[in-house]
Amino acid sequence: MSGEFHDGVVKALSNEALRGHLRRAMDSLIEKRLAVFPDSDELESLRHRCMGIRANALSKLPDLLVHLEARCEEQGIRVHWAETTAEANSIVLEILRSHRVERLVKGKSMVSEEMGLNHALEAEGIECLESDLGEFIIQLAGETPSHIVMPALHKSKQEIAELFHEKFPDIPYSDDVDELTAVARGILREKFMQADAGLSGVNFLVAETGTLCLVENEGNGRMSTTVPPLHIAVTGIEKVVERLTDVPPLLSLLTRSATGQPITTYFNMINGPRQPGEKDGPQEVHLVLLDNGRSRIFADEELQATLRCIRCGACINHCPVYTRLGGHAYGTVYPGPIGSILEPQKEGLERLGELAEASTLCGACGEVCPVRIPIPKLLNRLRWEGVRHDGSGETAGQGKRRKQSQALAWKGWSTLASHPALYRTAVKSASRFRRLLPQQLGPWTHVRKAPEIAEKPLRELAEEEGFSHE
Amino acid sequence: MRLLQREGLRVIFPRNQTCCGQPAYNGGYRDEARRVAAAQLDLFPQSYPIVVPSGSCAGMMKHHYPDLFAGTPWQVQANDVADRVWELTGFLTEVLDLQLKDLGEPVRVAMHTSCSARREMGVANAAEALLGQLQGVELVEQDHKSECCGFGGTFAVKQPEISAAMVGDKTESLRRTGAELVTSQDCGCLMNIGGAFEKQGDGPKTCHIAELLWERTRER
Amino acid sequence: MSDARSHILQRLRAVGRAEESELARPVASHPWSREEKLQRFTECMSAVRADVHLTNEREWCNDLQQILMTKGARNLVYAPATPHGQILQSGLSSGDIELIPYDQEIEQWKSRLFDETDASITSCHGAIAETGSLILWPDETEPRLLSLVPPVHCVLLQADQIYSTFAEAVENQGWAEDIPTNALLISGPSKSADIAQVLAYGVHGPKSLVVLVLR
Secondary structure, X not given: OHHHHHHHHHHHHOOHHHHHHHHHHHHHHHHHHHHOOOOHHHHHHHHHXXXXXXXXXXXXXXXXXXXXXXXXXXXXXXXXXXXXXHXXXXXXXXXXXXXXXXXXXXXXXXXXXXXXXXXXXXXXXXXXXXXXXXXXXXXXXXXXXXXXXXXXXXXXXXXXXXHHHHHOOOOOOOOOHHHHHHHHHHHHHHHHHHOOEEEEOOOEEEOOOOEEEEEEOOOHHHHHHHOOOEEEEEEEHHHEEOOHHHHHHHHHHHXXXXXXXXXXXXXXXXXXXXXXXXXXXXXXXXXXXXXXXXXXXXXXXXXHHHHHOOXXXXXXXXXXXXHHHOOHHHOOOOOHHHHHHHHHHHHOHHHHOHHHHOOOOOOHHHHHOOOOOOHHHHHHHHHHHHHOOOOOOXXXXXXXXXXXXXXXXXXXXXXXXXXXXXXXXXXXXXXXXXXHOOOOOOOHHHHOOOOOOOOOOHHHHHHHOOOEOO | OHHHHXXXXXXXXXXXXXXXXXXXXXXXXXXHHHHHHHHHHOOOOOOOOEEEOOHHHHHHXXXXXXXXXXXXXXHHHHHHHHHHEEEHHHHHHHHOOOOOOOOXXXXXXXXXXXXXXXXXXXXXXXXXXXXXXXXXXXXXXXXXXXXXXXXXXXXXHHXXXXXXXXXXXXXXXHHXXXXXXXXXXXXXXXXXXXXXXXXXXXXXXXXXXXXXXXXXXXXX | OHXXXXXXXXXXXXXXXXXXXXXXXXXXXXXXXXXXXXXXXXXXXXXXXXXXXXXXXXXXXXXXXXXXXXXXXXXXXXXXXXXXXXXXXXHOOOOOOEEEEOOOOHHHHHHHHHHHOOEEEEOOOOEXXXXXXXXXXXXXXXXXXXXXXXXXXXXXXXXXXXXXXXXHHHHHOOOOOOOOOEEEEEOOXXXXXXXXXXXXXXXXXXXXXXXXXXX
């Protein structure tokens, strides 16, 4: 990973156009969010409430999942469980095969990205079409989402215009957003009509009522879950909440935190397949519940907070590191701060532990998180997990980032700094011999001058001025 | 220290203080951080407030000591120390209600509030309130004011490219204000921002807020 | 498959957890009068380019006809078994607008619904002032796609059915006890900002949303 992430960083930073584009996009998202939270007391009490709702749900997670399953089955939604993404893919594949599905149309789903579902299905000869406009664009470009809410955020209007022109040469070139949107509308409406099945993610699952809630603006989610005769929803086991009354506050905080909208155009609550007498809606609805490391995260009391996430992306929008890099440099499904706590836990610290180090711990993410996940604290915790060697704890890849040289250096430092006399001697020598110290300090001095060491340590000055020191 | 003393406080500078332990803590080396932090706990036996002239050290002592020492024999002592920690500008405004008389020449100043001071210690406006009292100081505001400067301790070493991009943008924003002086309550940010300005050649001078307040208000 | 279920639940159950204390669940609301709710609803709808028309039981049919003609709609899909469907059959005077009943399963007329319809009309289950949202509970008489496929979607809303907040509607209407197969909140025409963060309307769903408020 180390080399991979570093390459991604260097590539992203050298793309001037991308950096300008990202900065403007993030500035505008930050501004929009701010505008819909004019009352900071209301915001804080809502955050507190939503944190409580999610924490409550996690505290009862196994029971809520069982209850949800029972309610769903009562209403005719078939529930499936998958421990791994491979298992989830084969469940989906089996359902599709039993219905002889050739064409699948997809609403936006980050869990399906996590599963690598498109590749898995295409390998089996099933056409998998992304219908969210942003996802459609990146699928055309053969890329992955660079943001969990706005997947094509990294692309400029001109890039998209050129892409459309290349892929649909019959349609005249245009970089007008309305025209580009109309092109996509035309193509995708045909696909909704023809699709044998629709696949979506889920924003919230309600245990009490067995409800699948979907949040969207475009209507592709509704199309995918209503027009084809078969609907499959895939989601993580952590998405469940206890009651229907938990949904309004979460929805309000989700849309406002994500895009600064008071609400999205559509909020779609699904409670079952087409009932006798109904004229539309899928004949069958399936729900696939994916674990993929979540139950392991669940086992740690502190790290469990990771699972409170409602995927609004506010932490990403406010992250100074993401703003410099964009999503692709991370090389993971979920980028930005949430990705940097979630991905190393899912994939193991050995491979992705570096992400927890790629943060200044500035706290901007934790400050905006609608469910108050203490992201900086969890990043710090994962750094510890990466180098601790006591063999306790649940985190995958624990201790795998420990390097002997580094451990020794910290050990030496701690000896020095826990023995005041020794420390004073060291500081004093640094002052006396400061002219002899190197002026080039590795990468630090590529863009900065080396810090100058004072002629006299502060302690000596304080003593000279007669400050008491007992 | 001179500033506090002038306000009638008795200032104690424990000579055995070394480091709060933050570098190791943020590097993931908690045992080493605890060892160093534990050596600081005995230095503040009396119930006096502990004033820290750096947001991130204050944040470490106030918010992370309780976690670091939880379940250890130092727990009670660590919580007691944490309760008494103040970041300097917060202490000057909230406890001392410091009134300042500016004796210096007119100067344009930009303030960079460190992330720890802003978000951990919750003193985002304290330094500006103090600077606002100085008649000769024209306080200018940089764009993306609340954004991190890119220091982040070991981050600057482990992710030098990202850190460089961030400090590059930060110095650019500060430069655009036309400020002659950039100040902050955090030595880490100042080392980062100041070091970058020096490398770039020209640019505002940097100095710690304590030094600025003292230099502009002291009778000569 | 059932293996996965038991393994996952086993792992989750192995984690001892103190019961979270019962959350206080205040129902968010606002002290708005009927007029204030209507005003807030109208403002929010207008902000997302939906058209809100004030009308009444007697005149809505004529108003609808005017609106459809300005929008150039040549036909209107409707649910014939609804009360407003009955009114339309006799009340829509102009022969310029063809009434198309949604009275068969979607599979029977998918391409016509997608390719040949210009507008649709539905009732609603009330509205939400705070966010400017319509509540729709599609059912066997009023199918789901009526509010999604035709490019212009018209909705009849009773003025006294506007709730302050979503939470209030969920509580007062007893959603948890009697939730329909599909429940929807619709807050404007279909839109996207996926291309360079520029807002575009009518991506997959209706390009235009018209609310006829009956007073």
